[in-house]
Amino acid sequence: MKRLLNIRPGAGGRFVLGAAPVLVALAAYAIASQAQHDANPAEKILPTFQAMARQAGVMALQVDPQTGTIPLWQDTAASLMRLGTGLAIATASSLLLGLALGLLPILRGTFGPFVAAVSVVPPIAILPILFITFGLGETAKVLLIVLGVAPVMIRDLAGFTAALPSEQIIKAQTLGASTWQVALRVALPQVMPRLIESLRLSLGPAFVFLISAEAIASDVGLGYRVFLVRRYLAMDIILPYVAWIALLAVLFDLVLSQISRRAYPWAHPAAGR
Amino acid sequence: MTAPSLLYFRDVAVQYGDRIVLEQVSLAVEQGAFVSVVGPSGAGKSTFLRLILGQEAPSRGVIHLEGEPLAAEPDRHRGVVFQRYSVFPHLSALDNVVFGLDCAGAPLTGRLRGPRRAAAAEEATALLARVGLSHALDLYPAQLSGGMQQRLAIAQALIMKPRILLLDEPFGALDPGVRKDMHGLITELWREHGLTIVMVTHDLKEAFTLGTRVLAFDKPRHFDDGGRAYGSTIVYDFPLDKGAPPVDPATLATLKDRLDPDQA
Ligand SMILES: Nc1ncnc2c1ncn2[C@@H]1O[C@H](COP(=O)(O)OP(=O)(O)O)[C@@H](O)[C@H]1O
Ligand SMILES: [Mg+2]
Numbered sequence: 001m002k003r004l005l006n007i008r009p010g011a012g013g014r015f016v017l018g019a020a021p022v023l024v025a026l027a028a029y030a031i032a033s034q035a036q037h038d039a040n041p042a043e044k045i046l047p048t049f050q051a052m053a054r055q056a057g058v059m060a061l062q063v064d065p066q067t068g069t070i071p072l073w074q075d076t077a078a079s080l081m082r083l084g085t086g087l088a089i090a091t092a093s094s095l096l097l098g099l100a101l102g103l104l105p106i107l108r109g110t111f112g113p114f115v116a117a118v119s120v121v122p123p124i125a126i127l128p129i130l131f132i133t134f135g136l137g138e139t140a141k142v143l144l145i146v147l148g149v150a151p152v153m154i155r156d157l158a159g160f161t162a163a164l165p166s167e168q169i170i171k172a173q174t175l176g177a178s179t180w181q182v183a184l185r186v187a188l189p190q191v192m193p194r195l196i197e198s199l200r201l202s203l204g205p206a207f208v209f210l211i212s213a214e215a216i217a218s219d220v221g222l223g224y225r226v227f228l229v230r231r232y233l234a235m236d237i238i239l240p241y242v243a244w245i246a247l248l249a250v251l252f253d254l255v256l257s258q259i260s261r262r263a264y265p266w267a268h269p270a271a272g273r
Numbered sequence: 274m275t276a277p278s279l280l281y282f283r284d285v286a287v288q289y290g291d292r293i294v295l296e297q298v299s300l301a302v303e304q305g306a307f308v309s310v311v312g313p314s315g316a317g318k319s320t321f322l323r324l325i326l327g328q329e330a331p332s333r334g335v336i337h338l339e340g341e342p343l344a345a346e347p348d349r350h351r352g353v354v355f356q357r358y359s360v361f362p363h364l365s366a367l368d369n370v371v372f373g374l375d376c377a378g379a380p381l382t383g384r385l386r387g388p389r390r391a392a393a394a395e396e397a398t399a400l401l402a403r404v405g406l407s408h409a410l411d412l413y414p415a416q417l418s419g420g421m422q423q424r425l426a427i428a429q430a431l432i433m434k435p436r437i438l439l440l441d442e443p444f445g446a447l448d449p450g451v452r453k454d455m456h457g458l459i460t461e462l463w464r465e466h467g468l469t470i471v472m473v474t475h476d477l478k479e480a481f482t483l484g485t486r487v488l489a490f491d492k493p494r495h496f497d498d499g500g501r502a503y504g505s506t507i508v509y510d511f512p513l514d515k516g517a518p519p520v521d522p523a524t525l526a527t528l529k530d531r532l533d534p535d536q537a
Contacts, residue, residue, distance in 0.1 A: 165358035170328055171426075172361075175373035175433055176349035181383040185372065189363045266363050266413040 047236035056240040071225065072244070079222040080248075082138065083210050086145025090206075091199055093146075094153035098195075099187055101154070102161020103169075103179070112158070119151030124212060131217060141213040148209040149202040153195075160194045161187050193267035196260040200253050207249055277340030279304045279469050280325065280437060285334030286504065287320055293504035294320050298334070300488070300507060302437075302471070307463055309484030310473045313531055316490040316505045318473040322439050325471060326351055339436065349373065352435030356442045359426035360414045366425050367410040370397035373433045400428045404458060420451035424458065431466065440472040444479070456483060477532055481520075487511040489528055 033046040060072040130140040172186045214223030229237045278301035287295040295317045323329040327346050336343040360369050374393040378385045404424040444452045480487050489509035
């Protein structure tokens with residue numbers, strides 16, 4: 001008998017194994033919600049799949065007469081705008097600062113401890129400061145995402161850059177490369193796959209900060225909607241929204257992973273070319 | 274007056290804190306020499322190469338390259354091949370070799386374009402063919418064997434026509450057969466390009482086969498004081514040119530013993 005840790009499922013086996021818990025959970029939910037509904041049709045805590053589908057249809061397809069827009073798409077657009085802006089700023093600044101801190105000992109000495117200190121402050125604790133300073137508009141929400149994910153990304157990339165084999169940096173210099181050329185041609189391309197990896201890991205926290213900010217002060221957005229309908233215990237809206245948020249997060253993760261594989265094949269040797 | 278030596282060390286020492294690694298290193302290397310450097314692990318052989326590279330400054334003493342004080346940081350006049358990590362994993366073999374020409378010709382973008390890129394690629398392709406990698410131009414280093422990676426690293430360094438080529442145990446990680454092929458290649462390239470080479474090696478036989486001169490680094494006072502506070506220096510300097518006196522077998526045996534007990 002093989003050791004447990006040496007037993008590997010094949011490709012088909014992996015799919016079945018991966019799908020099994022999801023199917024079991026869905027089936028269990030279907031049974032429980034149906035039983036609940038049969039006992040008391042007015043009960044809201046465990047909406048049936050039919051009820052959720054009905055509400056999802058209303059949110060995704062029908063124009064809300066008060067605002068003249070379709071709620072799900074308006075919420076999604078507003079949230080993605082905030083998320084995208086925040087992540088774009090965080091990604092760009094962590095790439096620049098990470099490379100600079102990783103390559104230049106002077107900067108590492110000056111700003112390294114500062115970034116380390118900032119990255120241990122819980123971002124949610126800064127949220128009131130942001131609302132007071134920047135008002136309740138978009139700026140504070142975007143900034144929360146930036147401040148929430150950028151310091152960790154900066155530290156990750158600076159550490160990765162500094163850990164590039166010194167042989168490579170020396171070799172580049174013996175080939176005549178300037179500081180700028182080492183950054184541009186040696187460090188930057190090797191950091192890119194790690195940046196994408198870091199961004200993928202930041203998606204989760206970024207969603208947390210987005211939804212927190214929207215829950216507290218907003219009039220549109222996925223987080224706003226979930227916390228709004230919470231007042232009416234509208235689980236038949238909350239659950240589809242949560243599923244939609246999860247689907248978006250998984251989708252972004254997949255897209256980023258594909259971009260990395262396509263653009264940086266040398267960083268994924270197992271996948272072949 | 275004769276022309277100055279290509280490389281000149283006078284009373285050079287390297288010290289980290291109160292730990293002395295090298296001391297009293299004096300040496301003159303002539304243009305065209307193939308200098309092998311041997312010594313036990315930790316004797317400061319790599320430190321010696323880092324000094325020549327300019328990666329590190331001596332704590333004391335003077336180093337000259339072609340009669341001028343050595344530039345205090347690595348530059349294109351001193352090429353290097355390390356045992357590992359000498360090539361860029363994110364560039365194809367061809368791009369690895371073009372890299373140096375890119376840097377020289379495109380200070381801002383770091384990448385040549387148009388006809389200049391074509392000319393650089395042609396030059397790099399010829400050099401890659403010379404080291405036996407014509408079939409691997411578009412492969413990434415991870416797709417090359419250890420021996421092929423070292424061939425690539427050598428071609429990459431040679432395209433800059435360095436005044437001196439430094440090799441730090443370049444064949445140390447290779448299989449014996451591959452290593453033998455590499456010995457042939459480096460000897461041919463040394464002759465064809467009129468190179469001056471300083472090569473650190475663990476392998477005494479390799480040192481004597483390839484070199485026109487062998488330097489042995491060790492602690493001179495190792496035997497009487499237990500090697501506490503003293504650094505290594507050049508304890509033997511064997512010229513191997515034609516007409517040089519034969520190496521004393523007894524000295525060679527001592528050296529073999531010091532280098533690696535289980536190799537003897
Ligand atoms: N930056 C450093 N700080 C302190 N000690 C060092 C440093 N670099 C090398 N050494 C020490 O110098 C000695 C010689 O190292 P090295 O030149 O790598 O030896 P070799 O290449 O002959 O094996 C070693 O004992 C090493 O621990
Ligand atoms: Mg060494």
